[in-house]
Amino acid sequence: MEFKSINQLKSLLDENKISVKEIAQTYIKKIKEKKDLNIFIYFDENIIDDQVKEIEKLPNNKKLKGIPIAVKDLFCTKNMPTTAASKILENFNPTYESFVTQKLINEGSLFVGKTNLDEFAMGSATNTSYFGNTINPLSNHDIPLAPGGSSGGSAAAVAADLCLGSTGTDTGGSIRQPASFCGVVGIKPTYGLCSRWGIAAFASSLDQAGIFSKNVTDASILLEEIAGHDERDSTSSNVAIPNYSKQLNSDLNGKTIGIPKEYTVDGISDEINAVWDDAIKSLEKKGAKIKHISLPHTKYALPTYYIIAPAEASSNLARYDGVKYGFRAEEAKSLDEMYEMTRSEGFGKEVKRRILIGTYVLSAGYYDAYYLKAQKVRKLIANDFIETFKDCELILTPTAPSAAFPLNEKQDDPIKMYLNDVFTVPASLAGIPGISIPYGKNKSGLPLGIQLLGKHFNEQEIFNAAFALEKDYE
């Protein structure tokens, strides 16, 4: 049995054609069948049964009653452990619920499990997880493909039909790139739209929660539930949250859409550029005006990101010291030795690399040359977008430089790996919202994603254009 959308499942529930218990059983069965893909870090039927009993008591006007949702294992959840895919948080049982997951619970969501990710969300292939790789459900039998990352488990869960929606976080592309690799919709909202309360912090000035779903309407339904002000996150914005799903409108007449010339990068396959062209033509046909634009500082976005993100990570991850929670190395004789051994054994290679880079660029004598310089270039990158948005509503680009790549592809060059984020990082630095929707396929039949970027807090405009483009493949 496959459910296509939240509205479809909700109607079946409202008309008593299915019960919450039957929904739960359907998804438990699916998850067990796809166990080999290693999508979930935590899955427990008893926890699902417990939720069913609570959800059944809720009135039917709860907007997400019985809707199966998977949660990235970076969000603290009270009834399930939270690991951030790291050994250092193995066996951590949060005593509180993240803002985003609490909002979903309040509306009656059914959490099917916690999904795999790159350790502390640091990666682009879900291959730095302490709990092993996730396999992209679109892989054929001989060649397992990466689901993208860091929210690879959440994207794969939607693609494998193990839930109707999932939560993700996006720091430099961690929602949009895996959405593209797995052929699902993924939205990273404006920085500050969703509270970061209860999300294990990676780079606090960039981290933002978002949504994966099967279609644009579902993404808009879920985003309007998880958005909103929270005084426990000092960067959470106090803005009115529109009713995105009710206001969805595919009419693009009078809209101007920018096509940045800097996103034509050497070495990008013709297939990616062809899909981009198709989307441009389609938008034009639907009444939008196409404008060729320039975002001149684009090429500096990746190096800027790989100073700022590790710097903030090195500070945020200082809290994992073996004292308050998680793993502690046992053999240490002194306090310092305990810290050093705990962190050495508890963190994986990529996390250590980023902590050390961050520590270096923040250290005395280097702060101005690296961190401050990067913050200044970040300002120029943000200004590029602000200038551009003076005369266009949206920007259209490819989401990722390739389709999903094989899991066993050599990843020993960190810079090559970082290039996965080339199209997603600039928007992260500027804090603007972006969506990736599947738009066409490559020769091997793998989905390719197209990215729409909008002004701060203008998620509605993004949803509308994505809603219009989505119809091309219905």
Place this chain on the structure above:
Amino acid sequence: MKLDTNTINKIAKLARISLSKEEANDLLKDMNSILDWVEQLNEVNTDSVEPLANISSSTLPQRKDESKDINSSEEILKNSPDKLEGYFAVPKVVE
């Protein structure tokens, strides 16, 4: 080459991460190539550019500076690997 083995070990000490010789060598190679790569930011003229730290500052409300008593010491200690009489326990610091 920006970093040498001594610098790597010094940074690792600052970050409280102990590294094996092999790990230090691997990291030395990776970090040097990353630091060379970010060097390209020096092409950008940033004189008179303000650093950007918070992109949402214009929409941030202030809250009252009030203390709240949530009496959660039990919860806070719950996940600790070692605790003693309401405190976090760690290896001996003073001989």
